[in-house]
Amino acid sequence: MDDDPVSNDSPNPHFEQFLTALAPHAQIRRRLLQLSLGSVVLPFLGLPALAAADRSEIGFRAIAASTEDLVRVPEAYILQVLYAWGDPISNGPAFRSDAGNSAAEQAEQAGMHHDGMHFFPFVSHGQPSSTHGLLCVNHEYTDENLLHPDGGANWSEAKTLKSQNAHGVSVIEIELTSRCKDVRWQLVRPSTYARRITARTPMRIDGPAAGTAAMRTRDDAGGQRVAGTLANCAMGVTPWGTYLTCEEHFNAYFNGLDQPTPTQKRYGIRARSAGYRWHEHDRRFDVASEPNEANRFGWVVEIDPWNPGSEPVKHTALGRFKHEGAMLTLAGDGRVVVYMGDDEAFEYLYKYVSRDRFDAGKPGGGAALLALGTLYVARFAADGRGQWIALQHGQNGLDAAHGFADQADVLIHTRQAADRVGATKMDRPEWVAVHPRTGEVYCSLTNNRQRSAVDPANPRADNSFGHIIRWREGDGQGAAAAATSFAWDIFVLCGDPQHPDPDKRGNIRGDAFASPDGLWFDPDGRLWIATDISGSAVNRGDHERFGNNQLLVADVASGEIRRFLTGPRGCEITGLTASPDGCNLFINVQHPGEVVGGRFAPAKPLTGAVWPASQFPELTGGRPRSATMVIRRQDGGIVGC
Ligand code: FEO
Ligand code: CA
Ligand code: CA
Secondary structure (H helix, E strand, O other): OOOOOOOOOOOOOOOHHHHHHOOOOHHHHHHHHHOOOOOOOOOOOOOOOOOHHHOOOOOOOOOOOOOOOOOEOOOOEEEEEEEEOOOEOOOOOOOOOOOOOOHHHHOOEOOOOEEEEEEEEEEEOOEEEEEEEEEEEEEOOOOHHHHOOOOOOOOOHHHHHHHHHOOEEEEEEEEEEEEOOEEEEEEOOOOOOOEEEOOOOEEEEEOOOOOOHHHOOOOOOOOOEEEOOOOEEEEEEOOOOOEEEEEOOHHHHOEOOOOOOHHHHHOOOOOOOOOOOHHHOOHHHEOOOOHHHHHHOOOEEEEOOOOOOOOOEEEHHHOOOOEOOOEEEEOOOOEEEEEEEEOOEEEOEEEEEEEEEOOOOOOOOOHHHHOOEEEEEEEEOOOOEEEEEEOOOOOOOOOHHHOOOOHHHHHHOHHHHHHHHOOOOEEOEEEEEEOOOOOOEEEEEOOEOOOOOOEOOEOOOOEOOOEEEEEEEOOOOOOOOOOOEEEEEEEEEOEOOOOOOHHHOOOOEEOOEOOEEEEEEOOOOOEEEEEOOOOOOOOOHHHHHHOOOEEEEEOOOOOEEEEEEEOOOOOEEEEEEEOOOOOOEEEEEEOOOOOOOOOOOOOOOOOOOOOOOOOOOOOOOOOOOOEEEEEEEOOOOOOOO
């Protein structure tokens, strides 16, 4: 999703000023345990090069950039559309191409704007299956012009309900089927696991902020229950087999104020914004009527896909901000570590460390690990080192004298707490990925064109194309993911290596790309990079040479980056996950056709003056639909290898 305006006008200094001052399913458990950090020694500035053993072979020929309204992949790869907006999750109602499905029908169908996702394998004969699993898919936001037959006109309660039901998460059961020579992934219908979680699904709140006064509303006098999750961007996975979905641009849904307070402004809640119109028919989203409801969004939500009757849980211990994702790994001692970006220009990078340790032998104990722990925020120093600063009441000036009454107050106002402790303002932190062997952590900083003061971690004043930063945890004394210091460098400055203007080239060793967003390491250690150039910039001006948004693969040891996939017009690529054997890569094509003032010839008119720039996936003139796709090699081998 494109970003909001800057909310961080705090006097928090830029970093130069500090320089002088300073499961049930064993396979998932195994895979995540492999991600725990070993002993990483960092004797000096910057990161040592990875050993040859950490090279990850890239075994395909790069494809060209594209402006076509198609998905393209290298030769000898097969593409399949699996799950598009409006498809029934089980044996429910079929999609109506005129968008005529009701709100109730939408609650049994794929939501809009697929984003983060994860494949949870069934276990067969003691082994994780690569042909049968549950797929959790986030539905980040809606395009009301496409969602209703007459678009956003004549706004009503029914349209509000349908919009809310097109948000949230899908849990679908999928399997690889083979009939004669037709090998395809399909949804299992009916499925007892199939489930939609929407912006209206009842859920529980836990952690230090649960039950406090700022979390109470007329619907929930106890402050411990909330209806729904929304703005579900990227995700995480726990070693106990659950899915984490992250609430990102939640501010866009809260409306109705004449004059927001400074606290509301800090979270981007603005006076009568031109955003969603839910507040006209659902008073929860009318901030003037129900000011605390916005405090109940902006969290990480845990869902147990294996138990369709279970209630999702919002974990307040992980802080409240525009959560991009929640990359979970384990420290060497078993503590849970979660890396999280706050996706807005000049916002921060966070890490949560649980108090207690994960014990695979203790079933059911996992969720408590996300209720009790310490939240940290990152400060990057010029010497290649960095610090994780605790956002803990009573420490680092987070006390009553500075406006923080208790830990709940710190967590509900995480951004202000991070301002207070002097965190480094970043160029829009998006996904985080952890290398499966080395424990190196990578974070995409998608872009920021508004930076007046650069710093070594955000080194371009006009960072139109973004960069990827990385770090290794620890101080050389036996590092672990839970350490409070790290060493960092910049993995790549994005741009076009062939661009005639040296300022536009970046330092990519390989194919041109901009606005990195999705980041994911496959089990072999290849780093997959998905791009999200916004609809107002894609294929225009400085961005013209990048083509449509795309998916690339990096060998982080050599730095080589190759283009693997190009998306249709006006989309972003996101949602990276694979079957355990690596032979089936699942991706999401989000918001095809979302082009603002682009140069593409229109397709066919939908309603009124709406002319979509894309016809993906049907390519027959209907509404463009976000969709999950599966990519396989014709010879059945590992994708990307
Ligand atoms: Fe929802 Fe930051 O992308
Ligand atoms: Ca994103
Ligand atoms: Ca993005």
